[in-house]
Amino acid sequence: MKKRKTTIHEIAKALEIDSSTVSRALNNSNRVTQKTKGKVLLKAKKLGYHRNLLASNLRKNKSNTIGVIVPRISRHFFSSAIAGIEEMAFAKGYNVIICQSLEGLEREKSIVDNLISNRVDGVLVSVSMETEDGGHLKHFEQNNIPLVFFDRHCEVLGNNSKVLIDDELAAYEATIHLINKGCKKIVHFSGPQTLEIYKNRLKGYKEALKSQGISFDRELVITSRLMEQDGYNSIEKILNDNEGVDGVFSANDMAAIGAIKYLKGIGKIIPDEIAIVGFSNEPMSEVIEPSLTTIDQSGYEIGKTACNLLFYNIANKDVKTKHQTVILKPILIERESSL
Amino acid sequence: MKKRKTTIHEIAKALEIDSSTVSRALNNSNRVTQKTKGKVLLKAKKLGYHRNLLASNLRKNKSNTIGVIVPRISRHFFSSAIAGIEEMAFAKGYNVIICQSLEGLEREKSIVDNLISNRVDGVLVSVSMETEDGGHLKHFEQNNIPLVFFDRHCEVLGNNSKVLIDDELAAYEATIHLINKGCKKIVHFSGPQTLEIYKNRLKGYKEALKSQGISFDRELVITSRLMEQDGYNSIEKILNDNEGVDGVFSANDMAAIGAIKYLKGIGKIIPDEIAIVGFSNEPMSEVIEPSLTTIDQSGYEIGKTACNLLFYNIANKDVKTKHQTVILKPILIERESSL
């Protein structure tokens, strides 16, 4: 078993040319004959040559690698985002280093240092729950490494770009969808108002009603933790207390499913009598309740978009750019009832 | 904004010592005074120094990075495996490069070349569906890069290690579990016999029956594609055709859930009259049917185990080792019915 790997010098020696010519040939430079190019490539294959990117990267001062920091890889939203990122990166010939903060600030800090040491060409970040101050993330721009947030962002001095989901618009569109289907009295299942996402979704719901001249009724907003059982209970309660409810916009999918189960139990037919839309970015709801209409934005699309933006920023590193914020439009998916 | 990053030479100059001393200090060598060590570290922090790992790695001919090849990152099993891998790697100070083959052989081949060029210190692979011959994976060992398969493996000449789930044992234990609960007549929902996993699960089921002196009844094995609807139909059919069925071992979770739904519909109480175990390594079934007993091995554990084995092989690269196969024992999870 041979120890050292073959270098350009060996293939240069074998061909009795200079190593720089070999280098050029391997890089498909146009300053080299087709003939020698062919000879070099042949010899390289024959010797099982693999370019040493450690050396190449050092010389070019560029790692051809982007770093990705997420709280948890195994969460479906993040794993699909990473899938999108990897596809974009692969297409551009970049590598992807994956790091998970596990929702911890200290770990996130050490990841930042490590990525800088690895001289990544850019970074995609979805911050941990402990991250409020983005001080440690400033190191990236201090080292001239472009950074793009996706989904979970935080404020950092300097230029930073982000790709987000428009919760308010999503809620707006979901509600409009229900109105267009003929709903007059639409219930909203909302979540804890401490969270930005639920506040925004409530806002979008209100906006939609207003835009269509429907007056907002506080009674029709039920706040819960949005578990399946909550949806079940909420729809039961609202139907007892109110006449003529014909639509539900749920701030997540599980509560929507609970409501559907309740309605099925009492013999209502979905979605003819009561139309339901659930906010979702997991595929789970589709499996549990194939007839549920959902509104969401896939992690995959966000990942791809963020990665694209990052590459743009890498390419234009030198030109001074301002904050870029891409807000992705949600997608409403109405599935056929399989029942 | 300064362009070039600070190097050991700059901090050496600032301290009026030699760069090699700085290098030693930063590497915590014992051949350097505590005092100078302190001064160097201080200065390094002050100048915002980050070691250039491109250079360091080149010099040491070692990238401190492992490569991971999976068919699809967004599949839950793989994303949790990657999560486990990342945690182990982080603990050892290694980076993880993620690559997805998207079930394609050509893409897998080009990933292999790329990882070799990046001089990864080791590789974890779960092969694509198109990969039957592992010829391209031989490149790894030719380049002295340890390789460990997890979950999906294939034959490669030379030494290669793998970490797998013991499907047969899992099925055996699931069936034994049912017998211990008092079941006398256990149905098996099986899948396409072209797939190794379903063959092995059937084998384990048979073994368990045999070991407990229960005779195998071909009538009690129903083969389908194991969708929810299949489970629903299968249990209906079996209950019509057979008296006294009191247990079901399903080769996956969706069919088990279908069966539970059917039984709920006809008013049976689970799990008192008919006990059901579904094979599963997705968390989805838990959400859909919280009372379902499952047997599986998590991707997370497999990832951690495989990564550990890889590090072992990296550490002992020079000593000649033989094939290592780790077969993980499945875990049976019996949940309380929430209904």
Added chain:
DNA sequence: CTGTTAGCGCGTTCAT
């Protein structure tokens, strides 16, 4: 079109 030279930033000899 090709060869020569130099150096990316670091770690590791040798000296002292």
Added chain:
DNA sequence: ATGAACGCGCTAACAG
């Protein structure tokens, strides 16, 4: 304990 010098493998700059 520190300094001087070299080289990891490759590419860029300059000749010719």
